[in-house]
Amino acid sequence: MRLSTAILLICGAFCSTTAAQDLGDLTTVDKWKKVAHGVWSAELGEASGEVRYSDLAGAPPKIERLNRLKNIPLPGRIRKIGYHVNSDQKLMVRIPTSVGEKIFGYGLQFDGTQKNGKILTLKVDHFSKGGGATHAPVPFFISSQGYGVFFNTAKFLKVYNQVGNRKDSKTNPPEVDRNPPDDEPQSGRWMAQPPGDAIEAYVHGKGMELVVFTGTDLQDIVARYNLYCGGGAMPPLWGLGFWHRVPSKFSAAQTVQEINDFRKHDIPLDVIGLEPGWQTKSYPCTFEWQRKRFPDPGGFTKKLLDDGLHLNLWENPYISQHARIYEKMYPLSGSHLVWLGIVPDYTLQEARDILIEQHKQDHFDIGVSGYKIDEVDGYDHWLWPDHAVFPSGTSSESMRQTYGLLMQRMFYKELYHKHNLRTFGLVRASNGAASHYPFAIYSDSYGHDEYITGISSASLSGILWCPEIRSAGSDREWINRMHTVCFSPLAMLNAWASGTKPWSFPDSTGAVRNTIQLRMQLLPYLYTAFADYHQNGVPPVRSMLLETGRTNSRQVGREREINGENAPYADGDEPEIKEDNSLFMFGPDILVAPFYNRSVERQVQLPKGNWYDFYSGQLVGNHEEIKVTAQQTNDLPPLFVKEGSLIPMLKKPVNRTREIIGTDLEIRYYGKTDATCSLYEDDGETFGFEKGLYNLRKFSVEMQTDGTLRFSQTMIHEECRPMFGTATLKPMAR
């Protein structure tokens, strides 16, 4: 029987299938709607009922700014995008890609910016290396082929980046036998993961909106995304100073003592952050002052403000039974608790009103300047379940993707913007269309390499990353981490658990002080970069990817220079686009090459163009690898400046940003060519700038035929009191 030779009779009919044939033939997306120059949207499937990040974020696109940019036709490849709704209600969208095309982005991703060959489940969560789950899983990618795609749907999105081969594809790699006979050569390299020719992504749902961007280069594409999302965030000037968060159970007296110690050590300070214990109850929270620790919150806050300091309050959104607003909020909260606190449904105006009223009365009215919104990211064990139900009918999944976004919008729009006062805060989760909101993301993780990568990564997706410092294993690590912190969008020491101070590692205190003071001196330059973010969408601290092929600085306030052509990297003359997350740009002209962990030296692969040492002004190289040591930088971070740059800086460091007012500037000049830069000024704290109440000054250096420099400054836009004093040129060694 085992060796039975009985032959199954096979009839011809066997060989043709009678099964229903639906192999996911795609519907081409053909109804692209032009939103503005270089921006198109299209709906796939039945998208009318889907929650969109852009609607939820609610910052209208800066159409007028976008339309000042080069008008580029819809890339032809976009017309090949197709979609399919599967039998189990998965909406799959397929975006064809080319061989060699590189894919970057998808929000805050500590494991790198390039995503070819990766499968990402974009879901708000603690960071999980490689899988896509992260604090800010922005469903937006940019391609080396000169376009970007934003999946504008507040759902978990699973994206296959050139992973997977369709059987009907014409461009699959050839089959290779993995185990050929010994006397037969392998027909090619067998690949465990044969590259696919598309990005395929799906959600559970019936439809979604896609928004496509193009531009003259990657920076231009990202800038247009940010303009589509309302333009970048504009923090108050004080928000760019140094932040310090005190331990959880610190009292008012302890906090004041800590502030005095900062002064004693001559360390700049602008913001004090209180952690959970300022409240009567926490985890879940009341948002009400714990009078045993803070007997006079108004007096305490006023004392800080009088000293030029701003107060930031920690909170997570989960409300205690002991909170004044608990009863009113209860019916407006979801089916499940987090840490036994109710979870308000902030898609409801009534819920927002309740929170904002209480926050205004208890915090805003006494001078609190902003919030740190914690634990809106998960992980699963510390959040409502995916099947929780909310009174507005918003799905748990959409709520999870957008809770951080909702809270940013609420605090920004309905508290601070409404009362014409800027804020800058922290939030532990964000997502698509968040560019406009002045909150930086932070994490519980602490890998220095990841924190440095985060700076580049965040800049590709309209978010700001705060690589906070908490502790260190040595003086050297303390210095190096402080470098990273001070050249990030939000410079903060978070001592909530560690109790550290900037001077906690005594041998490093000089270097730490110098680093923070350098940040303070650079505030005119950084503040101008933020104005560029706001007005033109260009991230103030950003990935080197966004510099590829550029030699000129972006100039704030001017119509942006358009040198490129359509799909600039598709014509064979493309620059090499290569990720290097160990470097990043701080503003338009300064390249930062941080020392990692405890290192005192590193290699730096300089991009094309001449680069100058920030401190000495010496030429260090052009498109070559150099070595830099901590001895050379005098324990300051390695900084390199582009050919022909002007860096507006304070002549002397200040201890509070308010001391900037009227302080004289030096305009450092690097290189050998003509140079210009802009300087932005406003009142530093209101939204007057939205009505044009700001100044733009232009500084120029022209090289004269006799080798001398001609320095000039002009006021391009003058609608406010000047922030700074006299500016003088400081040519650096040439």
Place this chain on the structure above:
Amino acid sequence: MRLSTAILLICGAFCSTTAAQDLGDLTTVDKWKKVAHGVWSAELGEASGEVRYSDLAGAPPKIERLNRLKNIPLPGRIRKIGYHVNSDQKLMVRIPTSVGEKIFGYGLQFDGTQKNGKILTLKVDHFSKGGGATHAPVPFFISSQGYGVFFNTAKFLKVYNQVGNRKDSKTNPPEVDRNPPDDEPQSGRWMAQPPGDAIEAYVHGKGMELVVFTGTDLQDIVARYNLYCGGGAMPPLWGLGFWHRVPSKFSAAQTVQEINDFRKHDIPLDVIGLEPGWQTKSYPCTFEWQRKRFPDPGGFTKKLLDDGLHLNLWENPYISQHARIYEKMYPLSGSHLVWLGIVPDYTLQEARDILIEQHKQDHFDIGVSGYKIDEVDGYDHWLWPDHAVFPSGTSSESMRQTYGLLMQRMFYKELYHKHNLRTFGLVRASNGAASHYPFAIYSDSYGHDEYITGISSASLSGILWCPEIRSAGSDREWINRMHTVCFSPLAMLNAWASGTKPWSFPDSTGAVRNTIQLRMQLLPYLYTAFADYHQNGVPPVRSMLLETGRTNSRQVGREREINGENAPYADGDEPEIKEDNSLFMFGPDILVAPFYNRSVERQVQLPKGNWYDFYSGQLVGNHEEIKVTAQQTNDLPPLFVKEGSLIPMLKKPVNRTREIIGTDLEIRYYGKTDATCSLYEDDGETFGFEKGLYNLRKFSVEMQTDGTLRFSQTMIHEECRPMFGTATLKPMAR
């Protein structure tokens, strides 16, 4: 403005919500249908279109066997199960649990069997520690409260095991302030994860079927699950011998040489496994013989069979363009490729017919005895995407959950069972309702602790785990791993990549030989345990959880003893149910306490009752911790035997299972009390046993008043030629 005292006017209407209130009020599941004694099913929502594991596995419940078991009413708590279909088409089911209730199961989980406080996404995948993704994510749990629940839906299932607190729950823990003032004591222990009072689970879908089991204890519950799934798998006798897989590119000649080397080293061997290179092409596969390596497959197979050996062929399901069946299968395959091979839709009869025809002709008819079905588990990068489409309309998700199951069913039913020949094989993914299929699961992971845990874990969910040995870092590890292998359901050395042999670590060869020979001697006992699995659903190798509260052995072929009461552990008199995955039962009476990694000693927490050393027969303890060393066991695995056990063994080891026929038995007797055991016999290779063609012999020992033993044997069921020779009692030292 910052200190603005403007007060928001709050109207009364503000405080009451007008929002739609749907907080997920649950629909109680009230239509429970009794399937058999202790088994009920109910449909939740619209379940008619959902793919069910039980339908797909297709082994009908053993109703008659179930109805011989104690008739227990539906536990009251089951009537409190409710469900809700959310706005985004998530079907959530809530199963209330008690404080202190323990939850075990969910398939093959290397990180332990108890799942309280865990969130599991049950998805077929490589094993990912802790998250639920695994080779066999069976959606079945058992509770210390005396019931089990099977989520009978072939979808990704996300289960929150007492994680999450509903705001309307009456049994939430009290709030505790995490940061009380220093002068106030904390009102209790603040918990990062306050325990929930239910299991909540969801799928994307409109409905599902639940199947509930109860029983007199955990073993009884698991047994009923297995009976519901058709009864446990019954391998051929040869399948329980020793397996060896040769390297990928081995030829027929090399394989024969390897077999000769086994004989030279006097190492038992029953099955030879060929890895991918036996085919003309692999990754993707042709399933056709590579004639350069195997010029005469029929002759090769016959040579093996003549030598008492069975041949197992590796394959993965992804079909090469070079395969004979490619053209016919193409239209019956899914939208995406895996390793550039097409992925047949085996829910279609036509597709199965094509494969089975080819396999019968090329393999079965020349004597191939079974398959190793590789890479049906993922991970994502090595599988079709979740949004792939299949011609039958089966969703990609259901296909992923069931592909391993489909292939087991196909090979078992449509090839081997159809031709009345048993098979035993390997598969890298399985799922719900798989109990009936004679395939063991294996993994690419290799942690010895995980492999040991896998033995206990698998036994709770109707699956068999093969903790294969591949290599080791030392002689001692080689020995210890061989112990684990030889006391598992399928004992295999997998040398596909390592090229190891049992004698690869020369100093260990004696111990390895002794271990394998001991397994061979124990085959009468193990084969009988498998018969118990088949007939009564009791796992042959199993978790200590299934022994809790038991002192008697399960007796195959007899109506099972019912000593318990309804919900046996709910009455306060419950035994302590505690996981200890470092121990497991091999058959009804032998406790295995493997040495881990390179250890030569360990502690053993003996359960209640007297336990005896297997080798010496000495009493070693009763409900106490003892130490055992490799010196004591003479490098054999630590084995302990229950009070009053009879172990039927071969008098001498054999090199092939076929040599068992007619070999005399010794019935080892342990302890001081009366004892009985059963011995099962059949023809070892056909399905005659399904028609009653088997023998059951009962052995008894009665302690006489004078202290002598009275040994007797009776034939309970006699319908086949005896397998074994004469049985004599061997009383071990008392």
